[in-house]
Every structure is written in C-alpha cells, then in structure tokens.
Amino acid sequence: MNPSPGADAGAPPGPGPADRAACPETDGRRGRLFVLSGPSGVGKSTVLAHLRRELPGLWYSVSVTTRSRRPGERDGVNYLFLTEDRFREMVAAHDLLEYARFAGHWYGTPRGPVEERLAAGEDVLLEIDVQGARQVRRHPDLGAAAVLVFLAPPSFAELERRLTGRGTEDPAATEARLAAARDEIAAEREFDHTVVNTDVPAAARGLVSLMAGPHPAAGSDAAVVDGASTGGHGSRPPATS
Ligand SMILES: Nc1nc2c(ncn2[C@@H]2O[C@H](COP(=O)(O)OP(=O)(O)O)[C@@H](O)[C@H]2O)c(=O)[nH]1
Numbered sequence: 001m002n003p004s005p006g007a008d009a010g011a012p013p014g015p016g017p018a019d020r021a022a023c024p025e026t027d028g029r030r031g032r033l034f035v036l037s038g039p040s041g042v043g044k045s046t047v048l049a050h051l052r053r054e055l056p057g058l059w060y061s062v063s064v065t066t067r068s069r070r071p072g073e074r075d076g077v078n079y080l081f082l083t084e085d086r087f088r089e090m091v092a093a094h095d096l097l098e099y100a101r102f103a104g105h106w107y108g109t110p111r112g113p114v115e116e117r118l119a120a121g122e123d124v125l126l127e128i129d130v131q132g133a134r135q136v137r138r139h140p141d142l143g144a145a146a147v148l149v150f151l152a153p154p155s156f157a158e159l160e161r162r163l164t165g166r167g168t169e170d171p172a173a174t175e176a177r178l179a180a181a182r183d184e185i186a187a188e189r190e191f192d193h194t195v196v197n198t199d200v201p202a203a204a205r206g207l208v209s210l211m212a213g214p215h216p217a218a219g220s221d222a223a224v225v226d227g228a229s230t231g232g233h234g235s236r237p238p239a240t241s
C-alpha cells in the first residue's frame with residue numbers, strides 16, 4: 001500500500017465535531033491542542049509518562065500504527081496496532097487527523113476522538129513526529145491555535161546513547177531513526193516552544209508550565225524551556241552534533 005501523506009494527509013478533513021459550536025458547559029471555550037514532537041529516543045514517552053502523573057486529567061490521543069508491538073506495549077494503550085490494509089482504510093475514510101510514514105511504518109492520529117474532546121472544552125495532547133506536527137499546523141480549523149512543542153536532546157551523542165541504550169530496535173532500525181533524527185532536529189525552529197530533556201522531571205515540569213500558561217499567538221516568539229529556564233531559540237544551537 002502507499003497512502004501518500006503529502007497532499008492527501010494535509011487536505012481538510014471535512015466537517016466533524018470540531019466544526020460544531022462548542023459546548024455550553026464550557027462557556028463556548030474549545031480545548032487547546034498541544035503537540036509534542038522530537039527525535040526518536042529523546043525521551044518523549046518517558047517525559048509523557050511523568051507528565052501524565054502530574055496532570056492525570058490530561059487527555060492523550062492514542063495513535064494508530066502499522067509497526068509491530070514491542071515487548072511490554074499494550075494494544076489500545078501505547079498504540080492501536082493495525083494492519084496496513086486497515087490503516088489504508090482509515091486514510092481513505094478521512095478518519096485520521098494527520099498521518100505519516102516514519103522509519104518504514106505508518107503512524108496516524110484518529111480524528112474523531114480529538115475533535116470531540118476539543119469541542120467539549122478539554123485540552124488534548126498528541127505525541128507525533130515532525131511531519132505530523134506540520135500537518136497539524138496546516139490544519140484549516142485547528143492549526144493556527146495548536147501549540148507545537150519540540151522535545152530536544154541535550155546533544156546528538158546523548159540521543160544516540162538513549163536510543164541504543166533502550167535496545168528496542170535492531171541496528172538497521174536504530175540507524176533509520178538516527179537518520180530521521182537529524183532532519184527532525186533541524187525542524188526545531190518550526191515549533192512554538194522547545195523543552196530540552198536533560199532531566200525527566202524538569203522536562204515534565206517545563207511541559208506542565210507551558211500547558212498551564214496563556215495560549216501563545218501563532219507566530220509569536222518561540223521559547224526554550226529547560227526545567228525552569230526560558231529563552232529564545234537563538235540562545236541555544238540545535239543538537240545536531
Ligand atoms: N505523524 C505521527 N507520528 C506519530 C504518531 N504516533 C507516534 N508517532 C511518531 O512516530 C515516531 C516513531 O514512534 P515509535 O515507533 O513509537 O518509536 P519511538 O519514538 O522511537 O519510541 C515517533 O516520532 C513518534 O512521535 C502519529 O499518530 N502520527
């Protein structure tokens with residue numbers, strides 16, 4: 001199969017719950033859409049697990065994927081694990097808010113649950129790759145207000161250590177992820193905020209403070225958060241070496 005994530009994935013998803021008037025119980029407020037991206041192995045899952053303990057009410061979207069389940073992963077919890085045929089059916093039915101091919105597998109965000117939560121006034125968090133974050137940014141309804149956060153490694157060498165140390169991929173898959181990581185790190189500037197994952201609790205606190213803060217206008221100055229410290233992207237070079 002070959003569902004192209006280009007024009008198709010970026011196309012308007014069509015009318016859905018997000019187009020409805022927001023719920024009266026939430027004073028007409030829509031929830032905020034947060035997107036967390038960053039290279040494979042930077043610590044997204046680890047930081048998110050910490051964040052979800054701090055914000056137990058936060059709604060997190062479970063993605064669909066065609067990759068195989070790793071030991072310890074649970075279907076419906078970490079991902080919904082699908083066949084390529086089923087994934088293609090979801091693409092054809094416009095059931096995915098965004099989707100992308102990453103390191104030889106397909107990944108996507110089921111659209112309906114995200115739109116329903118946002119319409120009900122709940123904040124939503126997506127953990128997706130950079131291609132998916134770009135599609136969210138281009139989304140005609142949700143893109144302008146979405147808050148895009150990049151989780152960055154302290155250095156590329158540390159990223160390699162984490163990815164190989166995790167031991168979940170064979171050498172070829174690790175190489176594919178490291179190759180993708182260089183491009184992903186170069187895309188950091190497209191994000192509204194950067195959180196540097198030097199220390200897991202500090203990075204999770206950085207995310208909590210971003211989520212608690214006012215909703216920044218799209219295109220406003222980006223900030224780098226490393227625990228408690230903030231500054232512009234310009235104050236820190238990307239971790240490409
Ligand atoms: N576009 C997109 N990317 C996703 C989605 N779910 C997960 N990803 C990304 O796919 C990449 C690979 O994920 P995974 O196979 O779990 O590997 P890991 O990030 O190395 O643990 C990561 O960058 C994830 O953030 C999704 O729904 N859409």
Ligand SMILES: Nc1ncnc2c1ncn2[C@@H]1O[C@H](COP(=O)(O)OP(=O)(O)O)[C@@H](O)[C@H]1O
Nearest residue numbers: 040041042043044045046162166197198199200
């Ligand atoms: N701040 C950190 N310091 C040291 N190791 C970390 C840190 N954050 C995550 N790790 C480790 O790095 C590896 C990759 O983390 P993981 O959460 O699986 O990354 P991702 O979801 O981004 O692919 C794991 O072994 C994890 O325990």
